[in-house]
Amino acid sequence: MISEVFIKRPVTAIVISILISIIGIIAVSTLPISQYPSIAPPTVTVTANYTGADAQTVEQTVTTLIESQINGTPGMIYMSSNSTSNGQATITVTFEVGTDIDIATLDVQNRVGIAEPALPEAVRRLGITTRKANNDILMLVALTSPKGTRSENFLANYNNLYVKDALLRVKGVGDVTAFGQPFSMRVWLDANKLANLSMTPADVSTAIAEQNSRIPGGSVGGRPQESSTVFEYPIITDSDLSNPEDFENIVVKTNKDGSIVLLKDVARVELGQFNYGTSSTVNGMTSSAMMINQTPGGNAVESAKGIVDALEKLKKSFPTDVDYTISYE
Template structure:
């Protein structure tokens, strides 16, 4: 093609330039703003708990059945699992980079359902979680207080009840993790010596808990085929227990002489932390730590701004003495990188203008790069979108 082709056809050149600018503007509007482009393969994480079991027991009773079902999952590259002496089990399944994370999570969930028939009842009762593992953490939010009455357990429980669900509903947020994960739970500390004196076992205690701490349909009075009654009344029975005193009154055994052996006779019941395997804090003080992960391809700047607005709204209902802070925010780096982009583009354009003017000594010739450089840069955004790059790595 001759060099003068576009020079001799200014209207055609103008139309091509306008099209390039339109494509670039569309790309600029659709480009994600992330720290890095999405080049990591999708990962799905499975978590389960078998309370009181050793790592060997968890490996044999939980890990083996799940791994047997997960093997051969379409698109799976490899799998890694871990069993701990605290009864915890976790597995991460890595898929091919072309796999859809949502479909991968659904496929894993379906295979976990097939494995449930081979798992202990306690594991199924505690629940098996399947979630997409986000590639990078967007920010960390800490709920903290200098008031001693707001201890770590209270803060973690407060965050779970009042903060987590609201943050999960923010558009672009993929997952919110309570890193400390310490919630209130009713703990029953059994004394083995007292159990032995009464001829009871831990299994007897578990059976009593299951029988006397559950919701049940008690029935209805006056229901058909009873005749002669104009009203039906549902029978309401006590459901799940909620206080320490109620748990202490659980009957473990009724003797022939009419005496009763209750939970308080063989165990100490207290409302405290559900787990003591993890702790969270900041600057030496108690804190609930929340990790915010965004969806792949989401605009990090936009998501972070909405998360901050949501936290500002939630904090209006915080009890006096409780506040939040954001010790880690990846958008700080992204903002600086975008600022450097603007700075570099401006410096490059000024240098081009100066060099062209000093070389050609003509303002008319200098106008050409003044127009051509912005058009070429704007058009670059369209190609960046096609190749899957993010705006801040320009």
């Protein structure tokens, strides 16, 4: 029996016991730590946006097409989807326990790419996001305005521009969902005025797209011009529109008599949010919240510390009357 070997050789038994103890101590320091470890199977989430579409339209023109391609992915157990009235389609693909989540994400992304050409142009333009998901919320963080001098739009835009990307770089952070919406130029059409001018929303959309695009200007002095030209100068065209007044003066129609119809004649233009589906406050203060999820198998304690350190570093450059609050950890 093997026990007799160790009884007759106590020194060998002691050495092996010490080695096992040392290996155990080393292993403890490298294991992921979490108060409530996740034992759920790995999942991959696909998100697409169809601005202005209702839930039924999203389901028929986006969700169903993507689902038909994703179905049958190796290792997949089941798939669920959600199409909302704000134009968002979310598809969650659940895989067998032990499936390599990175390979599964790549497989799903490849299948989404096959479905992409059949999707509406507006969906392709906004992009389709495929990422591995962890349903366990690691932390909820909100940018706040203690004195109330900053609007929710400002906080949301600052979140998207400066805070979100910095937190995504923290080790162990898998995803950061910003509930606030970035700034967007909103065009509110007047249906009666459009009807009187025999116009449709598509006419207005086409006019905006044509007159709000950056076109390369080429250069002056380059070939095939005469060799006597010493310098070549690039032409920089600033054709992007950036404020409501610029958009209001877009020509949306030219009448037969030569008169023109401007966008402000048929619509109201303002700088607002990309989407008005969410709003948040913290202790009565204006805020913009973020939900942070960790990567599957990540160290929750280490990740939380890294997030706090990153927020403290970012706080040094926050604008006046902007602070952060950890609502959940």
